[in-house]
Amino acid sequence: MTGFLDNVLNGLALGAVYALVALGFVVMFKASGVLNFAHGSVLLLGGYLIAVLHDDLGFAGALALAVLSTAALAGALDRFLLQRAGQDEQAAHIQTIATIGIDILIFTDLARRIGGDLLSLGDPWGDAVTELGPVTVADSRLAAIAVSTVVIAAVFALFRFTPWGLSLRAAAEDLEAAALMGVRLRRVRALAWCLAGGLAALAAVFLAAFPAPGLERTTGQIALHAFPAAILGGLASPVGALAGSLLIGLTEALVVGYESDLHVLGDGFGEVAPYAVMLLVLLVRPTGLFGAKGAARV
Template structure:
């Protein structure tokens, strides 16, 4: 029972971090209709900046700089690159392909800088462990849940109670009608990219924290595990991204914790388990668990 509880807590913590990443996918898609395949390299950029700056600035200041810098880079990708093909008849497809190119460029440069090293982000939790009843839990996992809950709550409040959130929802429903109502859809879109970049930088801290060994050139690829979470939620639903992330996190943790019982599925099943769940769910709910039903006009 202790093993099960420990595994479930790890899965929830992992799902909370995946939710930050999946929420970025959803925000960008709602604002621009683009699948952002550069999200993983933006996450790696945020983590790398924390790793190289924390010694001189301290962890908190380094994280703040990394969040702002990653948000600025994400906004620049939209404003300087994606806008140039916005008038293409197949703009969303072309822009998605552009994000693949951006990912390759960023990942190549960051991989060159990191090399084969494991970088510490200087987080204050280090390898300390607390106990919840009989279950030992890394403090970084507890911090991941608390910080993710606070950040996601703030993002949801931003959607619900601010003019920008209302503008984003209006633009997602009907961009042309929103523009006719005076909403500056280009600004709304760029701010959405900035927010997604900021969320990725925060997620990087917890993906590299203990019990992970540190940040390496492959850390950004972990972000791709949050992509099935966004798909499961319907890709346009922030609550769906949260629910899908928790499901994916629990699935991965349980598959890793009970790998010996699942050996018939292969030694690396935990790595593919999120995608297996995605396929199974989409066979039943092709539009995702939380996809809104579209209205048909006759």
């Protein structure tokens, strides 16, 4: 039983981190109709900056700087590169493929710098653990759940209560009508990308923290697991992204936890379990769990 609780808590922590990434995907998709394949590399860049800077600036300083840098980078990519191709749906398709090219560029450069190293991010939790009744949890996992909850709540508040959030929702609903009402599409879009970039740097911290060994060149690929999470939820729905992330996180943790009982499926099935879940969901609901509106956009 404790084993089960352990796995569930691990799954929740993992889901909370995926939610940060998946929410980024959804925000960018809502604002621009583009699925950003370079998001994993942006996340890796955030982690790399923290790893390099934390000796000089301390963890908090490095984190702040990394969040600002990735936000600026994502915003600039959108504003100065992708937006050249225009705003309509056809253009969004092209921009999606262009982000694959951007991903190759950023990843090649970072992979060259990181090489085979394992970088420590110098986070304050280290390998400390906390006893919660019968289960033992790593502090970093608890921190992941707490921080993600706060940040995600803040993002939802942004959507709901700020003028920018209103503009974003209007633009996602109908680009032309929003433009006619005076929504500055370019700015709204670029800001959405900034937000997503910042979230990615934050997610990098928890993806590299204990019990993970540290930041490696493949950390960005782990972020790809947030793809199924975003798709599951329906890509245009922030709530769906949350639900999808928790589902994916729990699945992955449970499959890894009970690997010995599931050896029919082969070693390391936990790595690919999110994709299996996604295929099953797409078979039943081709537009995701919450994605009735999202379908009209694509």
